[in-house]
Structure formats: C-alpha cells, structure tokens
Amino acid sequence: xxxxxxxxxxxxxxxxxxxxxxxxxxxxxxxxxxxxxxxxxxxxxxxxxxxxxxxxxxxxxxxxxxxxxxxxxxxxxxxxxxxxxxxxxxxxxxxxxxxxxxxxxxxxxxxxxxxxxxxxxxxxxxxxxxxxxxxxxxxxxxxxxxxxxxxxxxxxxxxxxxxxxxxxxxxxxxxxxxxxxxxxxxxxxxxxxxxxxxxxxxxxxxxxxxxxxxxxxxxxxxxxxxxx
Ligand SMILES: *Cc1c(COP(=O)(O)O)cnc(C)c1O
Numbered sequence: 001x002x003x004x005x006x007x008x009x010x011x012x013x014x015x016x017x018x019x020x021x022x023x024x025x026x027x028x029x030x031x032x033x034x035x036x037x038x039x040x041x042x043x044x045x046x047x048x049x050x051x052x053x054x055x056x057x058x059x060x061x062x063x064x065x066x067x068x069x070x071x072x073x074x075x076x077x078x079x080x081x082x083x084x085x086x087x088x089x090x091x092x093x094x095x096x097x098x099x100x101x102x103x104x105x106x107x108x109x110x111x112x113x114x115x116x117x118x119x120x121x122x123x124x125x126x127x128x129x130x131x132x133x134x135x136x137x138x139x140x141x142x143x144x145x146x147x148x149x150x151x152x153x154x155x156x157x158x159x160x161x162x163x164x165x166x167x168x169x170x171x172x173x174x175x176x177x178x179x180x181x182x183x184x185x186x187x188x189x190x191x192x193x194x195x196x197x198x199x200x201x202x203x204x205x206x207x208x209x210x211x212x213x214x215x216x217x218x219x220x221x222x223x224x225x226x227x228x
Contacts, residue, residue: 007051010223014039014055017221024206035209038085040201040219043226046071052222053079061106061217063088065097072101087169087198087217089143092116099124106131106169106198106217109143111156118161129166131198132157134188136181137173144170147188154192167196167214178204182211 018037025032040061041049049060049071058081062068068084076082086102092113098105099120108114108130121127132154135144145153150168157163168189172181182199189197200208202221209216220226 007047007054010048010051011055013222013224014052014057017218020206021209021216024209028210030209035213036215038087038215038217039222040087040217041071041223042067042088042219043228044223046075048223049075050078053082057222059083059085059215061085061087061219065090065094065101068101069097085215085217096120096124099126099128102128104129104131107133107143108157108163108165109133109135109145111153114153114157114161114163118163121163127164129164129196130157131167131169131196132165133169133171134185136170136184137176139173142171142173147184150188151192154194165194167194167198169198171201172199172204179207179211182208182213186212 021035021037022032025035036059038059038061039052039057042063060082062084072084083103084101085104085106086098087106090098090105090107090113095113095116099117105128133144134150135142135146138146157165168185170181170185172178185199186197196214197212198215198217200213200216202218205216205218
C-alpha cells in the first residue's frame, strides 16, 4: 500500500470521472443518480481514500478481506456514511468477516459460499446486498457462475437461501469486446427480474452505462496507477 497521488490530483480525477459518468448517463437517456460510482481503492492507502472521501466520494471497492480490515475500520469511524463493496473473490472461511465489514458483496459465485453467507447473515443480523458474479466469458481462471448455470444458482440464492440478491456482476475477458458481455449480463438479469448490474471499470464504464450498468467499479481513473 502506497500513496502515489496527492489529494488534489485525486479530487480532479474524481471530478473528471463523475463528468464522464454524467455524460454517459445523459447519452443513454438515463438518470446519473441511478448509477453508483464505486471508487476501487484496492492497494491504495488511507491517505488516498481520505482524499476521495473529502471530495465527496461515498462508495468504495476493495478486493481483499485482510487489506480491507487493515484500512477500513479506522476510516469508517471518521466517515460513517462510507459504503464498502467487496469486489474480489471471497473464501468461505472469510465470509463472517465479509458480512461484518462490507455493505455490498459483488462476488457471490458458488453454492458453498451462498450457504455460508446465509448462515452468517442470520447469525450477525446483518444483510449486505449481494451481486451474483457471472463468468460471462466462461474463462477457466476466472470465478463466477457460468451463464448456463445462472438460473439454478439464482434460484438457490433467492428462493431457497433468501439471500438479499440485488443483481449480477461480471468482469469481461481482457481480449474481447466488453459490450457483448455487458449485454449478456443485462439479458440474464432481466430474465430473472434482477435490477442491479455491476459492470464497467476505468476503461469501459461508459459502455457499461449505455448497456444498463447500475454500478460501475472505477479504480485507476480515480486514484491513478495502482501500486504493485
Ligand atoms: C481492480 C478492479 C476494478 C477496477 O479496475 P480499474 O481498471 O482500475 O478501474 C474493477 N472491478 C474489479 C473486480 C477489480 O478487481
């Protein structure tokens, strides 16, 4: 973790990203207020996050439980309105920590995790919104439910386990047209009456908004190049 960008640079980039988001929403005939901008702060330190908070940013994304636990309890004390999104893979043995810390989980991707989350939510009396991650490109190395298995998994999560599923999430393959994957995700969500679409990153969030994204996950366009 390293702070590579001064406060003013982060505020300026955040401004630019918000303008791009507003324009993309207007072009799509959508209300910008219907799209949540998640600032992906993974591998950035507390100073960078504080700069974004000071500039009015409220939704943040992290991909690792340990890192989020190291940074966020203190930040949340100073900014209780901040909303924390888990956008990375979740190990079953960290589900309890995820339920305790995060407001939204974007990586619900397998039955065992779904059952563990349901148990933890009941035990803690906390119900973070969940997005089911779809492996839209059927990539072997990527997590997520295959499109062909989406129907059964959505039914398990909603009908059987009563998880607070609000939508679907995808990360398109690097070497393919992202629009095709965003459109597929929107189609699967519509078929199952799910309103939320977590899709689009720094390089393609305007395309995602054109295809119905309700939250976009933007890291480097806000915080600058990510420290290794
Ligand atoms: C890192 C990450 C992002 C942000 O990527 P940028 O290209 O920095 O905007 C979005 N979504 C997920 C799942 C990520 O891991």
